[in-house]
Amino acid sequence: MQRPLPARLLAAAAALLLLALTACSGAAEPPPKDTRAPTAPTGVTATAGSATTVHVMWSAATDDRAVTGYVVYREGRQVKELPATTLMTDIAGLAPAARHAFTVRARDAAGNASPPSATVAATTLPANAEDRTPPTAPRSLRATAGGSRAATLEWTPSRDDTRVTAYDVYQADTRVHTAPGTATTARVTGLRPGTAYAFTVRARDAAENSSPDSPRVELTTASAPGAPPNTAPEHLTATATKGEITLTWTPPDTGGPVTHHELHLDGRFTTTIVWGATPPPGRATYTFPVQDPPGTRYTVTLRARLPDGTWGDFSAPRVVVVR
Incomplete structure (x- = not known):
C-alpha cells in the first residue's frame, strides 16, 4: 500500500508547479502593442x-x-x-x-x-506656355558649415526674361532643398558630421525652365566631439572621354603610404584601386572604361584604406556625364 506524501512535500511541489506555469505564461505573452502615435510634423x-x-x-x-x-x-x-x-x-x-x-x-x-x-x-503661378528661355545660372555660390549637421548656402540671384520662381539646391546630383525665387540663401540640414559635401544651385521659372548649374562649392562639416581628423581624398576631379572616365585626386595624409582606394559610383561600391607597395607620389590618376550610352550620369566618390586597415572618409562627390 502506497503511503501518502507528507503535507510539506505536497506544498513544495504545488509551489514549483505554480512557478513553472507563471514562467511559461510570461514567456508566451506578446509584447505590448504600440498604440502611441508620432508627433505632428x-x-x-x-x-x-x-x-x-x-x-x-x-x-x-x-x-x-x-x-x-x-x-x-x-x-x-x-x-x-x-x-x-x-x-x-x-x-x-x-x-x-x-x-x-x-x-x-x-x-x-x-x-x-x-x-x-x-x-x-x-x-500656383499663371501659366506661360510660350516661355522657353531658362534663367541664367546663379553666381558666386558660397557655403558655410553650421556645426556638424547643417550648412548655409548663399548666391547671387539669377536673371530671367519673366521671373525666377524657385532655386533648387543639389547635393551631388540629388536635389535636397528648394528655396523661393526671391531668396538668395538656403539652410540645408540633416548632414553627417565630419563629411565632405559638394553643392550646386539651379534657378527655375514658372514654365519649369531650369538654369545651368551654379559653380560648385564644397565644405566639410565639423567632426563629432572626440572624432579623429577627416581622412577623405581631396581635390577629386572626374572627366569623361568616349568610353572612359578619368579620375585624379590627392590621397589623404595618413602618416604612411596609401596603397588602396575604393571607388563608388552612385553610392555603390564598384572596385578597389590597388597601387601596390609604392603608390605614385603626389596626385593619383585612375582611368576606367564605361559602356553606358552617352548622357548617362554618375556620382563618383572615393575613400582610402588607412594604415590600420580600416576605410577612411569619403571624398566630396563629383558628377560626370558619359560621352
Missing part, C-alpha cells in the same frame, strides 16, 4: 515652383519607437506617401493660378498616424 512650408507644381517641406516628427513614413494631403486628400528619410516633395499636376492647401502626417510601423500638421497654402 512641424515647420511645414509650401512654395509654388511653377504654374503646376508646389514644393512642400517639413521638419521630422518624433515617435516613442520610430517614424517610418510621411503622408502629404492636399485639401484633405492623400497625394503622396514617402519614407521617413524624405522631408520634402513636389506636388505636380496642379491647376495654374490656383490656391492649394497642404498638410502632412507622420506614421510609425504599427500604422499609428500623427495628428495633421498645421495647414499651409500656396498659389
